Amino acid sequence: MTAPRQHPVLAFAVALAAVGVLSVMDAVMKGLVLAIGLYATSVWRALAGVILSSALYLPRRGPWPTPNVIRLHVARGAVVTVMGLLFFFGLGRIPMAQAIALTFIAPLIALFLAVFTLGERIGRRTVAASLTAFAGVLVIVAGQASTSLGEGVLVGTAAILASAVCYAVNIVMMRRQSLAAKPLEIGFFQNGTIALLMFASLPFMGGVEWPTAEWPAILAAAVMSFAGVLLFAFAYARGEAGYLAVTEYSGFLWAAALGWLVFAEPVSPYTLAGAVLIVGGCIVAAREKPRPEPEIEALA
Structure with a gap:
């Protein structure tokens, strides 16, 4: 499959939209986990x-x-399944802002994984943007460390870090997947893999009850999850992983x-200060000049 032309600014904007959609989904999922439990929500x-x-x-x-492409789809679907279970387990135990802050270690790891696995080059502006944004995370975590968050925080924090x-x-x-397949195909195989893994585990988990009252929220979460997959697939086919x-x-x-709005979780001055650094990092990264696309071996 021929890779789409590079459109870094468009790819960055679409990736930002994907983050927004999935963030709203996270809030819906947190409510569902608190209402019916992690496993039932996931199934x-x-x-x-x-x-x-x-x-x-x-x-x-x-x-x-x-x-080869199917194996890539299934492998990423399995990673996403584990990632999601760990994240929503932790999200049910710590505030949303704290959970998301902890996941910010992921893009920094991804920057260097992309160098070794995709042959990408990291621009100085992108590195500076990542370090600036991560400094914002450290400010937020420092503020959260001085606050009592209740029982289960350590377990929840460990789960979030593992998910990251x-x-x-x-x-x-x-x-790599976005260069090998179209968004609808990626979404289909990802959802199919997650569903197979979740339903295969039913005999070991004792089953789940039919969630009559929660179906609107479950359907909304599914729609937003799929929309996020499509948006990210579009973006990552047109921009480098380290950049996005x-x-x-x-x-x-x-x-x-x-x-704050849905779960009455307060936002501290540390949180606001960290947010300024995070937004600054994103703005700096968005102004990075595009670099030549590396050659990526076709999956055939």
């Missing part, structure tokens, strides 16, 4: 997601992807606002 969202993606992809799909490592791998895989990874920092602004 029913997986079902809704695979139905939605099948309806959009199967009627208009082209030739079936090659075995998975997400760094996911960012790099997303770039810093858009993840904008998720903190969404998390702080949604945590």
